[in-house]
Amino acid sequence: MNKDINTLIKDFYNNDYILNEELATSVFLLKNLEKPLLLEGNPGVGKTMLAKTLANHLKTKLIRLQCYEGLDVSTSIYEWNYQKQLLHIKLFESEKDKKTLESQIFSMDYILQRPLLQSIGADIPVVLLIDEIDRADEEFEAYLLELLSDFQISIPELGTIKAKTKPLVILTSNRTRELSDALRRRCLYHWVDFPSKSKEIDIIAKKLPNIDELLATQVVTFIHNLRKSSLHKPPGIAESLDWAKTLLLMNVANITDEIVINTIGSVLKHKDDIDFVRNKTVQEFLFPID
């Protein structure tokens, strides 16, 4: 594999993130092709963490925009600082040259910069994380298109503001709704799947160096078999880590039925799922008969 990609994998590993070659290639292209990267996958597989680690790796700032229904331009791109504009008008009421006054109040000094505008105005390239884009409305997706393809934002009163430096944009989605083709076309794409057993053991060992190898293997086997069951919400890596941490705190050496009943709340977040596991024995998840 390419030398740069191997370095990237190593550096991410030092930052506690285990990249596989495929995902590493996507991150590498994100840096080199200067195209946004769209990450889709189940919740808790490490999509947001990737952006944080990338910012650490590049020693740059992470600007995060958490999406939600109803997110609009004034909370994501910019808003005029109305109070400051009114004060300025009051102060210079006697000013006769109204045109100068107008140009003064509609300048960058009177703009409250929100994450997207901040990201293109930074002096060094930053990592811009647009988290859970599937939660935002479709109109917001349309706003994003200009930024994602040309790295510029249009403000009616000021014109087009081009990026000083191009930010590295990562978009994440949990697929709660289908994103538009226009947005997808502008991005590189990667589906982040649940990791393999060995990779997940590595992740737990890396994050919790004190954990016993046997316990880590048991946790991962249990979680992997849970994912195969039809649950409302299958546990992600974050849940595996939480459970391993809980077991470590409780000085557990071996997973038993009692331990599962007492601690399963850190893995499963749905009543039906918890009941499903409580009605089975630990052996069924550690040594399933396929």
Place this chain on the structure above:
Amino acid sequence: MVEVNKTFKERLIDFTMYCRDRHFVLGPQETKDAFKIAENGYVLDRKLFHYSLKAIFCKRKEHFDRFDEMFVRFWSRYYEEKLDERKKEIKLIKNESNSASVIFLGSEFHVPKKEKKIEAKQTKGANENIRLRMTDFSKVDINDKKHLEELAIELFNQMSMRFKRRLESSNKGIVNIRRTIRESIGKGGLPLDLNFKKKRKEKRKVVFILDVSGSMDTYSYYLLRYIMVLKKYFKSLEFFTFSTMLTHITPLLRQKNDQEILRQISKNISSWSSGTKIGESLSEFVSVYGNRYLSQKHIVVILSDGLETGSVTVLKEAVATIRRKCKTLVWLNPLKGMKNYKPIQKGIINVMPHLDAFESAHNLDSLLKLEKLLMNV
């Protein structure tokens, strides 16, 4: 920078076309990006080249899952050999003097050369996808099956996107006076931007009842996939199947993975491909689930060929009750797509007066036309 020769660039364009034929949405920008990675020297490392093209060409999970196999197929010697074989076959066909073979709707007909010319003129502009869209599910050739499935998934997804868009655009309600005044404070009290209340969405509630008996075998799989896609956009969609007994499928649709849903369904429906008791099954639906899933907000869609083996009176009464209790009742009958079909079977004759719509559902095109019907729910 590596100098990439013309032949390789042509191969890359061929690969883009190959992906496009398999419903990847690729424009000139993707081809340009592919050239860029080739020129950056990524072609020298097969893995890097593979993963880079994957990141550029894939735009959704369905593409992501299929890409590896397609890449290996295209760039391996196997594909080259297959291509040579096909070229030879095409040459042979061209050399045939008296007859030419035309593949039409999965069957191979030998027609004289003159007729072929006339037909070719008539089918000008038609392509593989259009042909498949018009093909009756029961007549799909084994070679076309995979292609048809891929096409169906792609078209159903596009349809569901349209659903979503229309629902969103019609969501603006009346002016929100309180918020408009509140927001105007920052603008010196001038209400420059009006704030609108969201229109209260009337929840669309749809109930699908699918016949999975033996006579519906060739259709039920595609109809099932169609309903699975609709489920993503109709939050309150309920799904039942029946043959000799009724099964409530909705809880199984909660799985995120389509393959897992199909696996669960095959595990849970024991009466798949057995006899048909439409009347009894619909009566069971009315008595067991009627209170919950029949109201003036519900549209009920029954997908069945109407070939009843049980009592026609029971069927008639059940359909009449459903019609009375729901807002709209639609019957989709795959047999209606047949050229000389007439609704003369006892079961169908008796239920026809109670239906709001009686449509065909025998090919992709007819399923896509239902979009309009469902939009008016």
